[in-house]
Amino acid sequence: MYNARAQFEESISKKDVDSEKLLEFMTYLKFEHSFGDPARIQILYERAIANFPISSDLWLDYTQYLDKTFKTARIVRDAYYRATRNCPWVGELWVRYLLSLERSGGSEEELSTVFEKSLLCTFSSFDEYLNIFLTRVDGLRRRLSASTKVGEGMDYAVIRDVFQRASDYLSPHLSNTDSLLGMHSYWAHLEFKLGKDLIAARGVWERFIKISGSMLEAWRGYITWEIEMGKINEARSLYKRCYSKRFPGTGSEDICYSWVRFEREYSSLEDYDFAVKKVAPRLQELQLFRLQQESKNVGPVTNERENPTRKNAQEKRKTTPNSTDEQSPAKRQKIHLKN
Template sequence: MFGIRCVTPHQTIEIERMLYVVYIVPTFADRGSVQVWLQYVQFAVNHIKTADDVESVRVLFERAVSAAGQHVSKGSLIWTAYRQFECSLLQHLETGGVDCSQQRDICVGLFFRQLSLPLLDTQDTYNLFLEWSSSRLSNIPSLAMDNIKLAVQHTLKELLQILPFEDALTSSLDTSVKVDIFKSYILREKQHGKEAQRVSILYERALVMNPLDQLLWLEYVHFADRHLAPPDTVLGVCSRSTRNCPWFTELWRQKLFLMEKYHQSSHEDMQGVLEQALAVEYTSASDYLLLWLAYADYMRRRIEQDSDQQDQQVTAFTELLAQACEHLAQRFGLKGDPQCILLQYWARIEAAYKGDMEKVRLLWNDIMTQGHSQFTEMWLEYILLER
């Protein structure tokens, strides 16, 4: 049996902090869950000790509303927690008889930001604002009141457009039907040019319903690449897609491409992803071939970009293709790469960067002996290299 040490209250708090960093943070990073964000910010609020802690909590709330604040049916929970936090600070200042104009502006600003978003309880939130502001009208500029009123009018009109989707999601019990509703919902938001984060939340909600929808993940990856920032966010979507649908080769190919594109990963990281992808049991040789080709393209670009170490990069490339050919041959024989795409690729690199025509001829002899000597296009490819 393990021994149990006594810990001080301070140590207990630190242990709780560690648990949140290790377990809770990765969870909401994966799903953007409103409930988990709420747990996280409430935990932070409960451990405020200093003025610096207050600022840290504000930063955390901003992250929370950015990640989940546009969730139409649940986002208001985050905003409400944020407002209550700031309004409690305002109340403390008001009872202390000190200048609280700046804090009051913060609270009004939060109401305005929330009421500018199409969330299900917009009207209730506006009623709450009117009640809250009634005792502070002399200190709130009339322009701010007018702006909030206009924001609410616009928001309620927008809400009418998306309520049919939300109602359909609420009334449906079939997961596949809900996913189809989400797809229509997402299409509508895209066609109307809605904010990327708002569309992203819909993807997240849909994928919670059906995390094994490989085509929806691929669509989300493409959307994230075009519209979301920073790169860590995009790569996070990629990682989650391969974790949920590891059998879908195209997701691994996209992950490799985007890791290279955003310059966020080392060569060792790229190798690690290839190894993870190759460890999956795919149903066809073409899946493995596509993975090797995706990685070979990355290695070729390294040759083009690193002129100072071009010889080493070319050697690494040819070693990779030798490994790929051996891997496919061992698993599938000649069916691993029936068109000899890897051998042709290898020959082109040998000719272009090494000028080793003897090696090129050996490679093409291998290609022709695999049943391709009867095809004109193969001979033409070979002749072009000889020239």
């Protein structure tokens, strides 16, 4: 074991290229992990960090190890503080930092400060911002649920404010995406469960429909939520609003079939008949449109097949003048026999 460590140390000291030295450190760390000595592992991580303070992969690996090994210790929070200062552009580090503070019983003031600092950073994707917003909401939700049990007075308005800020910032960039749909679905759920406000929850869905109304899953999510709330009439009203909309792919047909299935499972015969009456002409219209599109797509190919004579005539015009004077052996033989 001593000889192996000596070899690693020697190899690290000889590496001049940073990428090679970092790789050697990671190999050395893997070796130490196999023996499971926390003190040695931590010291080696710190040595590596000193050499590569802005290596995001190294910080992610180090903080993950600390989370598993020490969990709520102060050393973990300090490591995340340094990690986010050295690599502020890595959203995952901020997410883990918030979770680490929550595990160690950090105050609301600490959590809020870290959250606000994270939003000042520039990340490579909008999904990273979304992940930070949702992590903040998760923590507030857990804190609010716990506070109601012990009689503390945390206000749900704090959660609503985070959701609103997330929606204002991300909607222009993530419209018609599953990630934005998931956030609004979560928001509506909490408005009803924790905010105890059905009207506000429905308002969340209505705002999302205005942003992503061309997305089939947005309507499906809204309808499903109404059904789960036991609001059958409201769900039916949504079907009436969206069945005639044009959605990508087979979405327009799918929403029609979905409405009929809904009425069959939840409603009276009159409601079922009404739905069938409304969707039937819509489905015929969509079928005709599909046929017209298919006809346009295959039109040129059909004309080519139906006019082989025209094609052959074009090919003959392309041949050289000399080719008209040449005769095939079979033709020359036929003329010779006649003579």
